[in-house]
Amino acid sequence: MTSHGSLATLMEFQRTTEALAAVAQRLDWDRETMMPRGAAEQRSEEIAAMEEMLHARRTDPRVGEWLDAARPETEAELRMVELIDRDFRRKSAVPARLATELARLTSLSQGIWAEARAADAPEDFLPTLDEVLSLKREEADAYVSAGFGRGDRYDALLDDYEPDTSAAAIGRLFDSMRPRLVALRDAVMGADRQPQKLDGLFPQETQLRLSRACATAFGYDWNFGRLDIAVHPFSSGSWQDSRITTRVVEADPFNCIYSTIHEVGHSSYELGIDPDYAFTPLGRGVSMGVHESQSRIYENQLGRGRAFAGWLHGRMDDMFGGLSARDADAFYGAVNRVAPGYIRTESDEVQYNLHVMLRFELERELVSGKLAVGDLVEAWNSRFLRDFGFAVDRPANGVLQDVHWSVGLFGYFPTYALGNVYAGCLNAALRDAVPDVDPALAQGDATPAVEWLRENLQRHGSLHRPVDLIERASGAPVSVEPLLDYLDAKFGEIYAL
The missing domain is CATH 1.10.287 (Helix Hairpins)
Structure with a gap:
């Protein structure tokens, strides 16, 4: 041949x-x-x-x-x-036996986790997690033996989600971010101006209609997707079939709205890839960090920006028959309100990366064997108290809140914060290149931003390595500064710092 x-x-x-x-x-x-x-x-x-x-x-x-x-x-x-x-x-x-057993166990484990989370009963889940972790360590050792991960179990698993990096490099990145994030959080929490949260109950069906309208505003093509409810929101699929999910809390409509916009970002990446790459290794997102850059820029820099929040305020006021936030400024403050909270997916932009850093530390220790599963609840609770200054009230708000470990996604968590860094770089470039982003968002139209992201990043799929793709799109080396500068400016204005 x-x-x-x-x-x-x-x-x-x-x-x-x-x-x-x-x-x-x-x-x-x-x-x-x-x-x-x-x-x-x-x-x-x-x-x-x-x-x-x-x-x-x-x-x-x-x-x-x-x-x-x-x-x-x-x-x-x-x-x-x-x-x-x-x-x-x-x-x-990886032996076929191990791959098959991992697939079988993680499928069962997800259901066990969901039941334990609903019952606030970590003891019902931790034995299964111990089994999952044992198989993941075996898988990591197999990768290391084949030359992956530079001899480190965690790096070998991380390579599945963010190739060409290491836990040490991510740790240095997090260390460089933490001081400014903590300083901003402390300044915001101590500010005289404190935005009020949105009060009331918001019926599920109306939330879902509004979420569909937001997805449409961000260019989601309903010919190739659908919206469903899940315990933990996610997106799934590619090319001509990329589906999104959300969740509904009737007292917190932002949970549903911004989960939807977040997942639209993921889905838009998959749907925006050059169709010539379908059913090839290029026809999917190149890494989870790059994937998260899309979900986070859609959700935060675009969706939580003043322009789109102004449009959303009008729609919500009409659909729910009046809001406690009576004007656009008060609503913008409510959308971006910084407050103590347990849940990563519901966290504000200032504290979100601190939630990720906690999980990164814990899962590295779990994979290495330094931390036993039996000690995980205590370790989580003590580190949460250290990092956030208040105690976890119940397991569903602590160690049981995320689905990732139940399905074996060790190495995934740090890509969320890395995606925020990438999103900061992309947002700076987008604003320079497309001056009419905010006027369009104020009309409920994300088209200028979405088209720029599709042309400069999404269409390439996995053609370029992750950092190379971000640097090509943003025109500058990857740095934490654009993200941190954006956060300082945005929250400095909201809180009159």
Whole structure:
């Protein structure tokens, strides 16, 4: 077979693998949104069977032979071969038995976590988490043995979500952010001007109608997506099928609205990728940090900005028949109000990254074995008190609040804060390049911002490495300064600092 024939054969094989992976992802989506509660055991077997088949394809010895014989010529071909080779080496390092067992256990574990969270009963979940963690350590050791992670278990897992970085590098980044974030939080909490929260009860169906209107304002194409309710909001899918979820708290409509806008950011990235990359390794987001840059800039710099908040105030006032925030300024303050809180996904922009840093510390210790699962609740509670100055009131507001560890996503959490840093860089470039962003947002139209992001970042999919993609889009080296400067300016104005 010629080198050109080997590449064509490899890509045709990969196309089927990508399609099957999309089917497996749809099983996960259904489990979180529509699956009958009693079907958890059956679904775990279905997901395990899909993972067994996918693992066999991804580690098929012929893939290695085709890679050796392929001679890519274009930039896209070179990158596709690089990504397939990386995935082949990583998946080949993990025994099929381990991959299948992880898929089965994490499918069951998610349901166990949800039940324990609803019951405020960590003791019902921690034994299962211990099993998940044991398998994840085994997986990490397999990666390390194959040369991934620079000899470090956590780095080997992190590589699945944010390639080309390390826990040490992220730790240095967080250390550089923490002093200014803590100083801003303390200044805001002590300010004389304190915005009031939005009071009242907001019916679920009206919240969902408004959330759909916000998704439309941010360019979400309903021909290729849908909105459902989930315990923990997420997006799922790519190319022509990318679905979003949200959650509803009747006393807190911002939870539903901004969860929706956040997930639209994720979904827009997937839907905005060049369709020529569909069913190839380029046809998905390049890293979770870059993915989070899209969800966070949609939610925060655009969605929580003064311009869009002014439009949202008018819509909410009409739909809910009057608000406690009677004018746009009071509403803007309520949208961006900084207050003590337990929940990461409900946190304000000032404190959000501090929530991420806590989880980053804990999961590094869990993976290394320094922290035992049996000591996790106490460790969480003591570090939360240290970082936020008040005690966790119940497990659902503490160690049980996030789904990630139940499904084995160790290494995922730091990408949220990294995404905020990337979003800060992109926002600075966007504002320089597109002067009519805010006038359009004030009319409930995010089109100018969305088109700039699609052209400069989203359409490229995984063509470029994460940091390279951000630097190409923003025209400057990645730095924490744009994010921190933005936060200081925004909250300095709101709180009259």
